[in-house]
Amino acid sequence: MTRRRVVFSADDLGMGPAANAGIRRAAATGLVREASLCVTGPAPEAALEAVAKHRATLGIGLHLSFSFGRALTGKILGMTDEYAGFFGLPRLLAVCLSGRAPAAAVEHEVRAQLARLHALGVGVTHLNGHHHVHVLPTIRDAVLNVLRDHPELHVRLPRAGAMVNPRAVTLAWLSSRFVARAAERGVALRSLPCVGLASSQDEPAARFERVLAELDAPATEWVVHPRLGDETSADGGGRLGRLPHGELEVLESAELKESLAHSGIEPASFRDLHPQTAEP
Numbered sequence: 526m527t528r529r530r531v532v533f534s535a536d537d538l539g540m541g542p543a544a545n546a547g548i549r550r551a552a553a554t555g556l557v558r559e560a561s562l563c564v565t566g567p568a569p570e571a572a573l574e575a576v577a578k579h580r581a582t583l584g585i586g587l588h589l590s591f592s593f594g595r596a597l598t599g600k601i602l603g604m605t606d607e608y609a610g611f612f613g614l615p616r617l618l619a620v621c622l623s624g625r626a627p628a629a630a631v632e633h634e635v636r637a638q639l640a641r642l643h644a645l646g647v648g649v650t651h652l653n654g655h656h657h658v659h660v661l662p663t664i665r666d667a668v669l670n671v672l673r674d675h676p677e678l679h680v681r682l683p684r685a686g687a688m689v690n691p692r693a694v695t696l697a698w699l700s701s702r703f704v705a706r707a708a709e710r711g712v713a714l715r716s717l718p719c720v721g722l723a724s725s726q727d728e729p730a731a732r733f734e735r736v737l738a739e740l741d742a743p744a745t746e747w748v749v750h751p752r753l754g755d756e757t758s759a760d761g762g763g764r765l766g767r768l769p770h771g772e773l774e775v776l777e778s779a780e781l782k783e784s785l786a787h788s789g790i791e792p793a794s795f796r797d798l799h800p801q802t803a804e805p
Contacts, residue, residue: 530744530793531785532717533776534559534681535751536588536653539572547751551776552579556785557749558794559584561653564641565594565611573645584794586651586679587642589635589668591658592617597637601630614656621661632667639671650795653681660699669703669712679795681746682716693722715799721748729772737784744798751776 535551537544538560551557562572562585576583592614596605603620605611620626642649652668652675653659659668660683672680684700707714720736736747751773775781785792 529740529742529788529790530798531740531790532559532744532746532793532795532798533557533749534561534586534651534653534746535749536561537563537655537750537752538576538585538588539563539566539569540588540593540655541566543752543754544750545572545575546753547773549575549579550753551749551751551773552576552583554776554782555582556776556782556792557751558582558792558797559586559650561586561588561651562642562647563588563590563593563655564638564645565590565597567594569641569645573647582794584650584796585642585647586649586653586795587639588653588655589638589659589664590655591631591634591661591664592656596634597641598630598634601634602627604631614658617656617658618661621663624662626663628663628666631663632670635664635667635671639675649675649678651679651681657681657683657696657699660696660703662702665699665703665706669707669710672707672714673710673712676713676715677799679715679717679746679799681719681748682714683719683722696722717744717746717798718742719746719748729775733775733781737788737790740788740790744793749776 533556535548535557538548539545539562548557548560552560560576560583562569590611591604592611594611596609596611599609600607603625604617639649658664672678682700682704684697704714720739749772753773
């Protein structure tokens with residue numbers, strides 16, 4: 526059986542107690558070995574404390590935000606209110622897609638968020654975006670400048686082929702432009718095929734079943750969003766229908782571990798794939 530490795534990467538650490546607790550429990554399963562921390566929220570320190578027990582095996586990356594919390598660098602024209610609070614995704618999209626985002630201020634904020642994570646004592650392993658903002662015009666150029674300075678960081682490219690809704694098509698196009706822009710600028714990207722980005726309306730059990738059936742790359746990033754309170758009962762049918770429906774509950778289930786083992790899939794971290802990544 527061909528060896529395949531999956532990096533289960535949990536998003537939204539630092540975005541509230543439910544996410545922090547869910548990621549702590551997901552890390553305890555031994556499957557989730559990467560988590561993305563948002564430092565624009567009210568208490569990133571508390572988020573790190575929540576997962577402190579698992580820091581030896583849990584890589585931490587930057588969950589770059591321009592749509593949640595407050596900018597670390599103060600007001601950004603068109604993106605924040607007078608108190609530096611981000612307006613949210615709809616206005617962010619309008620500003621970025623119209624070309625009106627202030628490039629220098631955006632890059633200043635990207636670097637500040639990464640510096641904040643380093644200041645918290647984190648050996649950063651990866652970078653991605655809340656709402657995938659890192660692939661938006663202007664923000665992507667700032668991110669590419671940062672990646673040129675930090676080539677050790679894995680970057681997420683949300684381009685899963687199974688997504689066919691309008692949002693997914695747009696996201697895949699933005700991701701392809703990110704890759705093209707990187708090539709134009711001579712920035713090498715450290716990335717993996719990315720799955721687990723289907724519509725949140727899908728039941729997690731069905732989503733996990735579909736993704737498991739489609740995994741074929743030697744190494745893949747699998748994005749998850751475990752939250753405390755996701756647990757629900759399930760009685761669905763199908764090959765993996767016995768799995769529970771809440772994403773956290775699926776990750777904690779013995780059935781998922783059995784399915785991964787049966788398929789020859791090994792959980793991994795970005796450090797496992799590249800041991801030199803994020804050494805303190």
